[in-house]
Amino acid sequence: MGQASGQRVLLANAEGTLWNGSAVVVLTGGEGSRDAAALPGRLNWRLRPGWQRASPEGALGPAMVIHLEHSCCLRRPLRAVAQREHGGTVLRIDELDWQGPVALLRGWGTPWNTLGFEGGLRLKGRDIQWKPRQPGDVAFVGNIVLDAESVSSRISTVRPLGSYRMVLDSREREGLQLALSTREGAALQLSGQGQIVGGQLRFEGSARAAPERREALGNVLNLIGNRNGPVALRILR
Secondary structure, three states, X not given: OOOOOOOOEEEEEEEEOOOEEEEEEEEEOOOOOOOEXXXXXXXXXXXXXXXXXXXXXXXXXXXXXXXXXXXXXXXXXXXXXXXXXXXXXXXXXXXXXXXXXXXXXXHHOOOHHHHOEEEEEEEEEEEEEEEEEEOXXXXXXXXXEEEEEEEEEOOOOOOOOEEEEEEEEEOOOOOXXXXXXXXXXXXXXXXXXXXXXXXXXXXXXXXXXXXXXXXXXXXXXXXXXXXXXXXXXXXXX
């Protein structure tokens, strides 16, 4: 998991075996980072070989069935199937329903640790797949919705800042599309569009404060805005 996530998601204090085990999930800022945040409780896994259909009309084939449970964050047990297909391994997830505190993002380092966000996160998706596209390149297929509810920041007296939604959507032979939006009535308004094509991320977004909140949100706007590179954010005043 560490290698696949660029050392940003790690399994620590693992116990048991490959077939039945558990570990603590830790979020970090990547290789060399000193920032880290551990999810409460332990992630439990169970692996079983079996036979599955690659598609409803496909033939049965050997597969590895993975069951995950995490009392803190998985609202229901997660079932995934790994199966060889077209020269590579395809990973399928029937349903994903995860929740956790926004504070976990502090483990990813700057600017999350400085902003000190609080609130709730919920990640939902159905019929999600990771498919090999070419050596060293894996394509995501499916739709995932990430909701951040009643978000606040320790550097701002405005509470809450608002609630936000990020939608990740991808179809066969297309790049991953990202769309950020703000729920109505938020003091801090965020929006943006982006995509990942060929493993390269490009996201352009904007942040603005409601007129009566501009002065109070000055510190937050300065920290999240004016960034370049693959993630470009603009402050609208």
